Amino acid sequence: MDTNSETLAVSENKRIFDDRNNLIERFKTVRNFSLSICKPLKTEDYVIQSMPDVSPTKWHLAHTSWFFEAFILKNAIKNYKSLHPQYSYLFNSYYVQIGERFTRAIRGLLSRPTVEEVYIYRNYVDENIINFLQNCTENELNEYGPIIEIGINHEQQHQELMLTDIKHVFSVNPLHPVYADKYPPMVNYVSELSFKKYPENIYKIGNDGSEFGYDNEFPKHKEYLNSFGIAHRLITNSEFINFIDDGGYKKSELWLSDGFASAEKNEWQAPLYWEKVEGEWWNFKLTGYHKVDLNEPVCHISYYEADAFARWTGYRLPTEGEWEVAAGDIVIGGNFVENEYFHPVAVSENRNKQLAQMFGDVWEWTMSPYVPYPGFKTLPGALGEYNGKFMSNQIVLRGGSCATSVTHIRKTYRNFFYPQNRWQFMGLRLAKDE
Amino acid sequence: MDTNSETLAVSENKRIFDDRNNLIERFKTVRNFSLSICKPLKTEDYVIQSMPDVSPTKWHLAHTSWFFEAFILKNAIKNYKSLHPQYSYLFNSYYVQIGERFTRAIRGLLSRPTVEEVYIYRNYVDENIINFLQNCTENELNEYGPIIEIGINHEQQHQELMLTDIKHVFSVNPLHPVYADKYPPMVNYVSELSFKKYPENIYKIGNDGSEFGYDNEFPKHKEYLNSFGIAHRLITNSEFINFIDDGGYKKSELWLSDGFASAEKNEWQAPLYWEKVEGEWWNFKLTGYHKVDLNEPVCHISYYEADAFARWTGYRLPTEGEWEVAAGDIVIGGNFVENEYFHPVAVSENRNKQLAQMFGDVWEWTMSPYVPYPGFKTLPGALGEYNGKFMSNQIVLRGGSCATSVTHIRKTYRNFFYPQNRWQFMGLRLAKDE
């Protein structure tokens, strides 16, 4: 989910946490996880913005803290004093009603506050939040608890962005810094692609409020779907290389018009981070430069590349409704950030062609533009200010990635990016009319 | 319909014309209408490309002729000799399989062929086509007749573009050239806005093949719609000025994020062609500079402006499905190019709140991104090469405009433009959940 386009949670005014202590623990756990993500970094790594889509790590750390300050502390605590009067200006991302913002594209020009000062800021906010949660009344808990919940989810989104952004920062450095060095077991065989079939029907799509959800997942609503099939696994690097070798990037008839223009302008000839060295494909991962693993799911491709690949195969991408129907009651599990591989992994066994890799590994491009569900409503006030404002020109992705927390994802989760974006862990699964 | 994004007709291999003579007559009629559109022009007017979206009039005249040459004459007539070997290169627009193309953005740099030479080219093509149609076998007629039909519709699309492009060309000229001078009767009263309600249901959307249609209208398919209401008329200039006067262009909370960025970057403060002079709004029409008529439908607004206006009212734009359901079995009629007003006109009477202005006047922005219908298929070969290739980043518009021919429009017709486009005759009608 683009930081430009964070959406905010709504849970039908229902408490989605068990009790006060539970909430405090989850707050601490998630806040600490941000720090653990930064462990491998040098001070200088926190500062860089390698392209406009990327934010410096220290900005992510400060912005997620500012969120709790702006939406909880400043409202809930009388005479709350912020650590620095300018932080609100520097670390607000887009909430216009909250005040002026520092221009996104030049976040990488700020040497101050220093990383150390940002950590002080985080501690300051954490202490105040925990103190508040420990001592607030039940009424206050009922009022601010859901916003804490949003803040927790908001921080988890930024944790994913921290990883994808630091990957981009490292990738532009000729010294090829290495972020991590844990590897999954080798997989030598990937099962042949098959499709699972679903019948024509009126399906119910969206979040019914029984679990936490962002506003864009509501309301649950009816959708008429023709019968369709969905591939039992993700597309692999091997399959994508076949597309490349067949001249896929040069065959305009496979591409959306805007996509082909984008490919030409940006000189795309392979997924982002790939490089051909002496006839072999290498790619940059958070674990360093490696030969492309043929059995891993293909990753870091735009919607346009996913769509062109699908057309090349004769199939298509699924709609987001189809994906959600297929996700059905699959138990959430897979290759998430908790695995610490920081890269999609090959399916480790042939599961009798059960649907595999639906969650984790890569966000899966659907063919659905990101638009409001029928009956969609925005929330009042700054928190809900922009709920619908990103609903143009973007495409829905589903399922979470190797940089997503397993505690963050759900089958109704709608992520969205511009069709030309590639720096997230993005891949594809095929679908077809049946 | 964007010239970048012409789609091509398919009619399920069915003859959609009665007989040979009828087809010849329709061919002649439409080809002549292109010439009649050019009557008010000076030679110099044919040459100008005032922005990349605009093509010079002489390019339109040549390109529509090239179409018949490339898809009929070169295939159907043995040893057919084109008038000039380079014309195919110059006047191909985007059919990559047909060969290389002259870059669109610099069509306005070509002084040659001259206008006179383009007319000679048109005559040459016309004579060959008519000759062929008069003399071909029934088999040939069955094969090429549907392509003639596409060529006729293709030319009609370009006739609309000729008008909108020449309007833009004239608009940048400080001398304010006047194209036409026929005016509709004055209307002093516009009925208060009301909504017509439609029940929740599974509806059938799309063209069933009983009349001609472009491929993007197929297949007819089921869609589940919640109950909805649709406004009985278009939004007027008067209503849009209220939005402006309320600071609508400055209130970011009303806008899609990309839309507000577009408004800021392009300094939009009113519809295209509007100018505030001494406290009053004036606009440039094909009939010259005039004070804005408050009762006319608002026109030349982007999707972003239409969407922001709708949010300001508390309503929304209709989906294309809703629009098509509402269009139901309304008889096609209204203010089309045949009226020669070349501008939308106010509703001339209060029709008991029947749905008015559904056809003609302005293309109506829907809230639907332009995507393939479920089961959509492209045609083989160059003609079908790009049927789906414009299905990203664009928005569907419905109903035709004052620059569309009444013989060209139908209720299943899907026009599409980028959300930032404004130079077509584009306006809006509100909708709501019921």
Next chain:
Amino acid sequence: MDTNSETLAVSENKRIFDDRNNLIERFKTVRNFSLSICKPLKTEDYVIQSMPDVSPTKWHLAHTSWFFEAFILKNAIKNYKSLHPQYSYLFNSYYVQIGERFTRAIRGLLSRPTVEEVYIYRNYVDENIINFLQNCTENELNEYGPIIEIGINHEQQHQELMLTDIKHVFSVNPLHPVYADKYPPMVNYVSELSFKKYPENIYKIGNDGSEFGYDNEFPKHKEYLNSFGIAHRLITNSEFINFIDDGGYKKSELWLSDGFASAEKNEWQAPLYWEKVEGEWWNFKLTGYHKVDLNEPVCHISYYEADAFARWTGYRLPTEGEWEVAAGDIVIGGNFVENEYFHPVAVSENRNKQLAQMFGDVWEWTMSPYVPYPGFKTLPGALGEYNGKFMSNQIVLRGGSCATSVTHIRKTYRNFFYPQNRWQFMGLRLAKDE
């Protein structure tokens, strides 16, 4: 001379014409010559602006007329009525004190006034000027005569631009229109390059006012020059091809830093209008596409290319002072626009290594930035408003070209263009320290 950078004549308040009738005749002759330049053009050719540096021919025709209107008729004739109130806005080029101007870069977007209307405008101005000159008092003649003289020279500058601009317009057209078809006699032999030596001395540089001159040629002043040598002829295409074949365009050590950046950015690999076809160099001339003639002077190169070529040879370009000293009392003659070759020609004989081609053929790049002479003064008022304002970032060229009138050039004439410009007839002559 760039139309951005026309300078204006000053003649030390001296009458530089003999008498009233003579002035009228010269006015008519020069005005008619503009029309004769347009003879080969179609109406459409007058309208195109193929790059920002280029102006449409009809703009040149109107602008040169506007000059006489703005600086003579509006001042000298009581109640003078311009033909159209907007022409002054459209055809003013840069004289800010005269009023607002239509943006230069979009002169090519104007279809109106038509070519015919521009001709009517020219006639209107001509009649008024001639009538004024025939009937004005001697005092008026003394006052306005020098401005007529400036206007005549101003028109001659634009005649050269009309030719170079129409050449560029034709060059971007894949149909390769031909402007003229007169060819010079073939030359089979070019004499070996030699240098003529001049001693160290204090020289006098600049115009002493005994003939007409632009203000930038004044005052005549002393300059200390070391001894130097100057090549007896221009560099030929053959010599320039040696530079190309030696990889000259790729050897950064030969280039000014800004020049190499310009060459890379614009992908220069040969002079403008050159194209390599199956191993042979072809170039576009006003006489059409031809194989490059090896003995002709090289033409359409930027200052950067001239400088890199000179460094490659081990020599250098001359300073403008050196060039003027060398021009000494050479009688003006050579290949000017009156020859109607519209391209530089090879030296037709070996002239015992006398200085050849100093005048005509190509403007010769010097190594002198365009700066004011010591003691330079601007004139009061709009005419003199901008005399010095182009004296930054441009380089002086000397000697006139095949598109210059022999009646317009003189040895003190300082032309100037940006170092990256190539569309004028620009070439080079070597010099060296002795």
Next chain:
Amino acid sequence: MDTNSETLAVSENKRIFDDRNNLIERFKTVRNFSLSICKPLKTEDYVIQSMPDVSPTKWHLAHTSWFFEAFILKNAIKNYKSLHPQYSYLFNSYYVQIGERFTRAIRGLLSRPTVEEVYIYRNYVDENIINFLQNCTENELNEYGPIIEIGINHEQQHQELMLTDIKHVFSVNPLHPVYADKYPPMVNYVSELSFKKYPENIYKIGNDGSEFGYDNEFPKHKEYLNSFGIAHRLITNSEFINFIDDGGYKKSELWLSDGFASAEKNEWQAPLYWEKVEGEWWNFKLTGYHKVDLNEPVCHISYYEADAFARWTGYRLPTEGEWEVAAGDIVIGGNFVENEYFHPVAVSENRNKQLAQMFGDVWEWTMSPYVPYPGFKTLPGALGEYNGKFMSNQIVLRGGSCATSVTHIRKTYRNFFYPQNRWQFMGLRLAKDE
């Protein structure tokens, strides 16, 4: 001196240092001074590139070390082993013959090597250089001593850039970091401007080789100058504000054409770092935000602003020859970097209108384009590779600034920047014809 445009020293093959120990001491002193400049910086401050002209401080530290490695250690020491194989690629600035370079505009995207690693690199180079100088033969000393000298001067240039670059980095940060806090004594009175006159003569300009000089100062040569006057002091902020208040930035007639375009495009309304707050001018200095001191020399203006100001006064800028003549045998002294004010200061007394502020305070824009002196020669090899390559489009400045070392400047020193540059300490002194 632009880092794009460093020139390299040549001293006519003469040893310009006394002895081995002296050279070692000067090497140590200058190298240490770079570190002392960094004292006030946080790690994060070293990383930022706030605009393309600016380099990150850690890049300067590494690049100046690389210089000694590339031109001394790699040649003089057998089997010299660089600390990291990629550093040569990362820290080469423009010496093409030395190998590929990392693109200048994205130096700010590198988090690695870290600041600590760069310090280790510096130490490594220092130890090797000192070891070499202590142990090399006299022949080696004669060969490499002059290059050490160039390296020392090269480092001093970068010390000035480090200060101007860090100033720019701090200036874009809304937190307004403060670099230093030493202030000069207040000055309440600045003497009225007067001009010192010099007679018409043939003067000798340039470095005669009796002291160290860059190649662009050679050879000493004769120049003919008319009589001229030069102002006895720099222009003050007070005088520049008069220009602003008179609408100087809006009066196109005062500006060079390119300058006015630059002012409009960049929205210049005052010197760089100035801001009007509630009717008063404030400016950002390395000592923080302060009200503009009226008596200080104006600073951070482009050539275009200096030129427009001069035209507004009726005077002009001096040529570089005039400046050098005026500098005559003035003893070098003034407000240099050793003062640690890091900003120009007001003249502290009325010196009977003796020439004041000729050295230090601000680099003074001359009206002379940066071109080679007559007889200029480049050195062979990479060191001399680019001696002349910056001699286009730039303007000469003279005299050094408050960020220059007093040990680095001399009267023949030719600094040069593009006319639109403003981030160096640049100001102006008037001159006139006499």
